[in-house]
Amino acid sequence: MALKELASASNKKAKRVTVHDVARVAGVAIGTVSRVVNGAPSVTEEVRSRVLNAISELGWTPNVAAQGMRGVSARMIGFIFSDIRNPLYSAMVKGAEDALTEHGYMLVVASSNSSPEREVALVELFTRRRADGLLFTVEEESDAGMLQAIRDARFPVVLIERELALPIDTVGADHFNGTRQAAEYLLSLGHRRIALISGGKTNRVGRDRLGGFLQAHQRAGVPVDRDLLRLDSFASEYGFRETQVLLGRERRPTAIISSGMHLLSGVLEAVRMKGLDIPGDISLITSNDTELARLATPAVSVIRYDPYALGREAALQLLRRIARETPQDPIRIEIPTEFVLRQSCSPPRMIVK
Structure with missing residues (x-):
């Protein structure tokens, strides 16, 4: 009997905590738990506090894969760029991250090392991870595999400094x-x-x-x-x-x-x-x-030009596209450039004919 009781206690301990348990302890519906987890603004602070306390008490961890299968937003945006060593991309990423954080999204970045094959793999990865959208600066605009991967993606895409033969928004410097x-x-x-x-x-x-x-x-x-x-x-x-x-x-x-x-x-x-x-x-x-x-x-x-502003504007346009706040036709946005005159120019010393 003692062994059976020990086994029973062990089974109870090992029982996986579910979203149903969290909803029961917090006294709310399962959908309310999902809205709290995904940062939905429609939840009151009092309800949000009860749900978070229940999550903490039970030690529950949301199942991201299951959330994606149910169509719940992962609140995650991908950013694929070609070269992690290029400081321009660092500034663009910072601009995008600041804009997305303000709206409750997490930015996940990945470098393709200028490889179209890796770009395809990364697009497919973000698709499997149920990303809400993608910021993308492609290496080869005409690569067939990459074009097909974007067609197959189940989220909106905003291109940075690139254009494709697809109906996709683009943001770049002038x-x-x-x-x-x-x-x-x-x-x-x-x-x-x-x-x-x-x-x-x-x-x-x-x-x-x-x-x-x-x-x-x-x-x-x-x-x-x-x-x-x-x-x-x-x-x-x-x-x-x-x-x-x-x-x-x-x-x-x-x-x-x-x-x-x-x-x-x-x-x-x-x-x-x-x-x-x-x-x-x-x-x-x-x-x-x-x-x-x-x-x-x-x-x-x-x-x-300002690469931070470029990244921020690209992220904001992606959020507008996710929220369906823009016309269906693709939009091209340009960040202004300025010519800064220093000491490296003068009239030619001699005319070379």
């Missing part, structure tokens, strides 16, 4: 007008051979930057030498190599627009190795206001 203003300024100084070094010619950022560059030349009636367009990478070593090639030409550029955070260090190194003076021998403008741009000698003029 790179078109920022680059146009920079090129127009150099043209006004008398530059006629301006190089553009950038990456992303197959994504929104690269297309917009090139479009602004070309429009500035078209408005000024100045033809563009396509050989001065180097648009294949944002990497520092690419900036170094292409700047060396450009400055080694007989008809070298008199100005460079370096459009990409990591490009600037490579461009500056190549200019120094050639023994050229900034801005006397070559004028320079870069994008993204970094510590290097501010502390270089001379300080480098920049096309600047």
Whole structure:
């Protein structure tokens, strides 16, 4: 008998606490417990306190998988970006996190390491985890697997600095007008051979930057030498190599627009190795206001925007989409850029024809 009683007591101890137990102890309906757990604002403070006390007393832990199966919001947003080492993404994540926290959502971030295959795996993971929505900066806008993964996702998606052939909201900086203003300024100084070094010619950022560059030349009636367009990478070593090639030409550029955070260090190194003076021998403008741009000698003029504001606006748009507060048609939102003039630009010392 003693063994049976011990076994019975052990079974009672091991019995799993359920949401029904919490509802019974708190004296509320099961749905009320779910609303408290998910931070619904419709619950009174008195009821919320009773439920939380019952959860604490019983030691109950919500079953996230079961919540998802019942259609209960996980209050979780995913954020997939390409490179965890890029400080731009850190600022975007902070902006998104602050906005989401204010509305009771948790942000879960993941880096794809610039791999479309990993992007697909991450989208599928957030789908299985019943995320409420996704912020996403894709690596390849035309990747078929990634496009299908987004089609199959059961939550709204807002793209950051990218566009897809899908009806999805996008939020990005106004790179078109920022680059146009920079090129127009150099043209006004008398530059006629301006190089553009950038990456992303197959994504929104690269297309917009090139479009602004070309429009500035078209408005000024100045033809563009396509050989001065180097648009294949944002990497520092690419900036170094292409700047060396450009400055080694007989008809070298008199100005460079370096459009990409990591490009600037490579461009500056190549200019120094050639023994050229900034801005006397070559004028320079870069994008993204970094510590290097501010502390270089001379300080480098920049096309600047606020990545924190970009991340925050993307999160707010996603929340509007989750709440169905926006029109069904996709929305394109642009964060303004500004051209900050420093000491790295001057009229060309000699006209290179």
